[in-house]
Amino acid sequence: MSFIQIRDVSYTYPNGFMAVKRVSTNIEKGEKLAIVGQNGAGKTTTVKMMNGLLRPSKGDIFIDGLNTKGYTTAQISKRVGYVFQNPDDQIFHSDVYSEIAYGPKKKGLSEEEISNRVEKVAKLAGIDRYLDENPYNLPFSTRKFVTIACVLAMDVDVVILDEPTAGQDYVGMAQITKLINYLQKNNKTVITITHDMEFVVNNFERVIVMANKQIIADKNKRDVFWDFNVIEQSSIKQPYISELANSMSFESKILTIDEFVNYLFNSKKKV
Amino acid sequence: MVLIQARNITYKYPINDGQSALKNVNFTIEEGGFYAIIGKSAAGKTTLCNVIRGFIPHFHRGDLQGELIVEGKDIREWEMDELAKKIGFIFQNPFTQISGVKDTVFDEIAYGLENLGVEVSEIKARVKQIINLLGIEHLQDKNPYELSGGQKQRVAFAAVIVMDPDILVIDEPTSQLDPKGTKDIFEIIKLLKERGKTIILVEHKIELIAENADYVYVMHEGEIVHGGKMEHVFSDPKVLEYEAGLPQYALLGIEVQKRNPSFSRIPINKSQAEKELKKWMEKQEVY
Amino acid sequence: MRHIENFVLNLYPSTKLMLPIFVAISIFLVPSYYYAYMMLPLCMVIALLAGKLKEFMELVIKGLLVLVLFIFIMQSIIAPGEEILWNWGIISVKKEGVILSLTLTSRIVAIASAFLLFFRITPIQDIGQALEKVGMSPKFSYAIIATFQFIPEISKRSKVIMEAQKSRGVETEGSLLTRIRAFIPVLGPLVLSSISNTEERAITLETRGFSIKGKKSHLYEIKKSNVDIAIQIFTIILMIFLLVGRLLTWY
Numbered sequence: 001m002s003f004i005q006i007r008d009v010s011y012t013y014p015n016g017f018m019a020v021k022r023v024s025t026n027i028e029k030g031e032k033l034a035i036v037g038q039n040g041a042g043k044t045t046t047v048k049m050m051n052g053l054l055r056p057s058k059g060d061i062f063i064d065g066l067n068t069k070g071y072t073t074a075q076i077s078k079r080v081g082y083v084f085q086n087p088d089d090q091i092f093h094s095d096v097y098s099e100i101a102y103g104p105k106k107k108g109l110s111e112e113e114i115s116n117r118v119e120k121v122a123k124l125a126g127i128d129r130y131l132d133e134n135p136y137n138l139p140f141s142t143r144k145f146v147t148i149a150c151v152l153a154m155d156v157d158v159v160i161l162d163e164p165t166a167g168q169d170y171v172g173m174a175q176i177t178k179l180i181n182y183l184q185k186n187n188k189t190v191i192t193i194t195h196d197m198e199f200v201v202n203n204f205e206r207v208i209v210m211a212n213k214q215i216i217a218d219k220n221k222r223d224v225f226w227d228f229n230v231i232e233q234s235s236i237k238q239p240y241i242s243e244l245a246n247s248m249s250f251e252s253k254i255l256t257i258d259e260f261v262n263y264l265f266n267s268k269k270k271v
Numbered sequence: 272m273v274l275i276q277a278r279n280i281t282y283k284y285p286i287n288d289g290q291s292a293l294k295n296v297n298f299t300i301e302e303g304g305f306y307a308i309i310g311k312s313a314a315g316k317t318t319l320c321n322v323i324r325g326f327i328p329h330f331h332r333g334d335l336q337g338e339l340i341v342e343g344k345d346i347r348e349w350e351m352d353e354l355a356k357k358i359g360f361i362f363q364n365p366f367t368q369i370s371g372v373k374d375t376v377f378d379e380i381a382y383g384l385e386n387l388g389v390e391v392s393e394i395k396a397r398v399k400q401i402i403n404l405l406g407i408e409h410l411q412d413k414n415p416y417e418l419s420g421g422q423k424q425r426v427a428f429a430a431v432i433v434m435d436p437d438i439l440v441i442d443e444p445t446s447q448l449d450p451k452g453t454k455d456i457f458e459i460i461k462l463l464k465e466r467g468k469t470i471i472l473v474e475h476k477i478e479l480i481a482e483n484a485d486y487v488y489v490m491h492e493g494e495i496v497h498g499g500k501m502e503h504v505f506s507d508p509k510v511l512e513y514e515a516g517l518p519q520y521a522l523l524g525i526e527v528q529k530r531n532p533s534f535s536r537i538p539i540n541k542s543q544a545e546k547e548l549k550k551w552m553e554k555q556e557v558y
Numbered sequence: 559m560r561h562i563e564n565f566v567l568n569l570y571p572s573t574k575l576m577l578p579i580f581v582a583i584s585i586f587l588v589p590s591y592y593y594a595y596m597m598l599p600l601c602m603v604i605a606l607l608a609g610k611l612k613e614f615m616e617l618v619i620k621g622l623l624v625l626v627l628f629i630f631i632m633q634s635i636i637a638p639g640e641e642i643l644w645n646w647g648i649i650s651v652k653k654e655g656v657i658l659s660l661t662l663t664s665r666i667v668a669i670a671s672a673f674l675l676f677f678r679i680t681p682i683q684d685i686g687q688a689l690e691k692v693g694m695s696p697k698f699s700y701a702i703i704a705t706f707q708f709i710p711e712i713s714k715r716s717k718v719i720m721e722a723q724k725s726r727g728v729e730t731e732g733s734l735l736t737r738i739r740a741f742i743p744v745l746g747p748l749v750l751s752s753i754s755n756t757e758e759r760a761i762t763l764e765t766r767g768f769s770i771k772g773k774k775s776h777l778y779e780i781k782k783s784n785v786d787i788a789i790q791i792f793t794i795i796l797m798i799f800l801l802v803g804r805l806l807t808w809y
Contacts, residue, residue: 039419039449053721072731073724082725088754089722092746102743106727136754140363141312150726167363167446169311169475170516195449198519237450240478240519244544257519261526264548326761352770360765367758370766371704372683381777386767388775395777416711431765 002026009059011045019045021213032190034200037210037234043193047160052076080158081151087143096146097131103154121152126175141167158189165196197239201255209234226253274469275300279337291315294493305470307480310490311514316473320442325354359436363443365423369415376426377411383434401433421452428459438469481505481518481539489515506537520544566608570786571688574680576793581672585665587800594664601671608679617674626663633659682706684780719747
């Protein structure tokens, strides 16, 4: 049985606006996947149902066999962590350490366990030198890592990242890549909403494409980014390098610079 | 014509709250040019924007050394109200860039002109003109608070452009926006360039800079470490040492060159990449 | 855009303010609850003239009706009295209680509806402009307007923050104690991020020329007309008249 099961789920907001329509998929433990699509396609509504912030209007979501309908968000948060797009929606302590320690404290861990855990996740998130700082004195991109560290400290099974790369530079991107790999190595499920297709190419295998409230594709990234039907329907962008390979009529579904260069030199030999 | 000239600017914020300092910064901004500033976080890009716009030293205290000459006059001698008319400023966070005292987008855009004491009939005409120019007629009666991030950012541009500044300092305008919002903002920036405005843009989306900018300055740890014509900077692998990033096409070109040095010209955009690669492939086949 | 030609809406803010002032003072000068209850229809007539009757009634019904009914019932039952009007088990409604609650609720209805109407027909920007005209600093009137404009934002922001905190395990549903405990994690980001935003807001205002010296123009200039002066004088005379009448009938 899959770790997360989404079974024919629809969601209609109280004002009558339908945001998600009959979505079904399964996600395994330790899997990492990206959800892409335009704003308003239903991505955020879908992941909010996974951690119980929203209850499906129709259909059911099971996490590790348990129906989310029977639990509060706070209860689900012990299994599913959600990093919001805007870190300023959550930070309320005057130093980074206390902010990260808040979750473990609520879990009832001992002082020593808490401090070990905080230091470990702060290091992973690349913010260990800021533990005594006031989060609001840090740049926006660093504050985002504070909130990521908070979720890591909860040691959840599923981590949902909403637009983690927004406002990040190359160093920040590399840090996020490192974190995702770490989580996967520890058998955690990572689900990311993103608009950055280069980020998808470099970090994920499985891609779910949403458009107009529905899942229109759920497959390997290579098949997604070379399916021009899907690209057109969802208005996502092909990665830059794929675009170039396409307009040069390469006979290979290229996604990365390495693949491009290899293709170039191998095809040359043939000539 | 030289519009802005910086000579040996050194600056440190009075309280270190995560903002970076500047070290011995020199640069020149020509009238009508489109300048992009790139570099990793905390390299000093925002601080530099604050100096150019005069928030340093007029708004933030701290010790500013060296000189920044705007139209022949040092930034310290400029009055803040003259600067408000001369240099427009737009930054990252769409949510704080509204006045907070207006009910409609139309009134929000008019706010700057009200402060300048412009005649009401002229205000209305100018606001209408900007609304048409940016194609935001559908937003004009909405409450600024109720807009999406991308819409807010477009209104922020309109509210600054309506004051008709000659120079625009734009600090990471798209980092909180989706691809559609980003595209809209770059359309506006292109429009401003066509109208002869001088543009100074900080941006992480390198591929979009490569399609639009004339010049690029690279910042690293408070210094300008590299700079010049955009084509030169973006085809130079040295930029990578400063973790400032290069367009995907340049990265590809560098990889090809590593494998075969006869690929000599590093492309910076898609059409160049296609052209250079095809040319090179043909040559390879001849030999 | 604002300012449709309308007699009531085009009045000067201080003229409009005469309404709540008049109501608040006169209901104490005229002690009859009939009089105080008449203030609601008066406000409704003004609202009708301003073309805001529907919005005004919605506010009155949503905001006042439940409160008034609650006070009325509680007062009628609890207040001590001799004359019992109606009896049901241990609950008895006494005449004194009914009169007391009629007086109390009539005054609440009168004052609240007058103020609700005032803020319905007076844009906060006009109040700010009027205050600036009597010499208040633009910074101060900015603060007032910005605060009023921000109030609906606060509830929206707190909803988002509530979601973010629930997602990290803050229990916000359940007993009163749980809800109180959730208060700090929700209030914290609201206050902290607002503080960290003030600098950016200040920079925004600076780019829009807020601190430019010299005369500012107003897209919607408010002007005091002769009608305004007439209404203000008339209202003041009326209040003096009521005051004198009250003093003469004092016993």
